[in-house]
Amino acid sequence: MKKRRKSSHPEDTESESDIPDKKAKPSKKDRENAAAERVSRKQKAKPSKEEKEDAAARRASEIRSEVSAYNPEEIWEDYDEEKRQEYGATGVPVPTCGQARPRRKSALVTSSERRQRHEDEAWANWLASFDSDDASKENDSILILRDPWIGLILSGSKTLEIRGARLRPQTMWLGSRGLIFGQAHIESAREIETDETWQELYPQHRWDRSTRPYTRTSAMHLTEVQRLNRPQHYRHSRGAIGIVKYHKPEASGIATGSKPAAATASSKRKPRQVYAKPEVSKDAPAQHAPAAGATTAKQRSGDKRTTPVALGNVPRKRQRKTTKQDEDKTGKRRSRTYEICRGLDGMTGVSFRHR
Numbered sequence: 001m002k003k004r005r006k007s008s009h010p011e012d013t014e015s016e017s018d019i020p021d022k023k024a025k026p027s028k029k030d031r032e033n034a035a036a037e038r039v040s041r042k043q044k045a046k047p048s049k050e051e052k053e054d055a056a057a058r059r060a061s062e063i064r065s066e067v068s069a070y071n072p073e074e075i076w077e078d079y080d081e082e083k084r085q086e087y088g089a090t091g092v093p094v095p096t097c098g099q100a101r102p103r104r105k106s107a108l109v110t111s112s113e114r115r116q117r118h119e120d121e122a123w124a125n126w127l128a129s130f131d132s133d134d135a136s137k138e139n140d141s142i143l144i145l146r147d148p149w150i151g152l153i154l155s156g157s158k159t160l161e162i163r164g165a166r167l168r169p170q171t172m173w174l175g176s177r178g179l180i181f182g183q184a185h186i187e188s189a190r191e192i193e194t195d196e197t198w199q200e201l202y203p204q205h206r207w208d209r210s211t212r213p214y215t216r217t218s219a220m221h222l223t224e225v226q227r228l229n230r231p232q233h234y235r236h237s238r239g240a241i242g243i244v245k246y247h248k249p250e251a252s253g254i255a256t257g258s259k260p261a262a263a264t265a266s267s268k269r270k271p272r273q274v275y276a277k278p279e280v281s282k283d284a285p286a287q288h289a290p291a292a293g294a295t296t297a298k299q300r301s302g303d304k305r306t307t308p309v310a311l312g313n314v315p316r317k318r319q320r321k322t323t324k325q326d327e328d329k330t331g332k333r334r335s336r337t338y339e340i341c342r343g344l345d346g347m348t349g350v351s352f353r354h355r
Contacts, residue, residue: 164214
């Protein structure tokens, strides 16, 4: 252990009483003071009730200014007054100032038949007026959308399309339920990084939820939206979702609403052919048995391998397989496999091969 070097100056020297004791515990008064300081810091960091109310008021004014420039009644221009009253508040996507968002109807209250009737009526109204005569070409990209979103995009109410991946700027067709209704151009794409930004962009994406739907939520800005004069049918591979390629459907499938003729014809199977076994009389001579003294082609060609006894077309059944090691004149070891085959008529053949 090294000794402490004494300094020549009297000012540098310290007495043993001046050196603090490292093992000494803080007193009760010191602990109370430290606890009081921590409580005061927490109270300063926590906003007061008045500050919370002021922040909520500022937030409400910002939302009110954004919603005031947006008219939710534009969605219902294609609907008559009776259907607008029948849908009620559930059809208004954006609440007015000071009004809470309407709650969705429970499945127990609204039956599935009524919901289906409402969807069919709304879908028929969206097909009423279209203003473009462009036709889709083979392998064009189609953006698949659900019923509410495609109607909001065609009416101009929805300008941001939300996806889990970013799409490059391009012009795409808008389709749903096997029909193409319009066309839109993806001008730009951006990633929504926070839930606060997601809530601020609600008037543009119209997705009624407080948090982002995907881990990497991307918003595509849609411009140059056009409607077709009449919707076009399309077909694509089964199970494809999101973005598909346009393929022109067959005329028979469009006119009758049934499956195409090619698919119907391919689905029919050919009848199974059944071969009858010829009946052989007991008195007739065996057709497959070789004549006495006859030689086969392999025997005439000088094949040295041992061939099994000719059994004709009688099926053979393998009973057992035995392997035996033997040694020839040169000292090499060979493995011979003996196959004993027995026919259904009682004849037996033996064969072996070198490995």
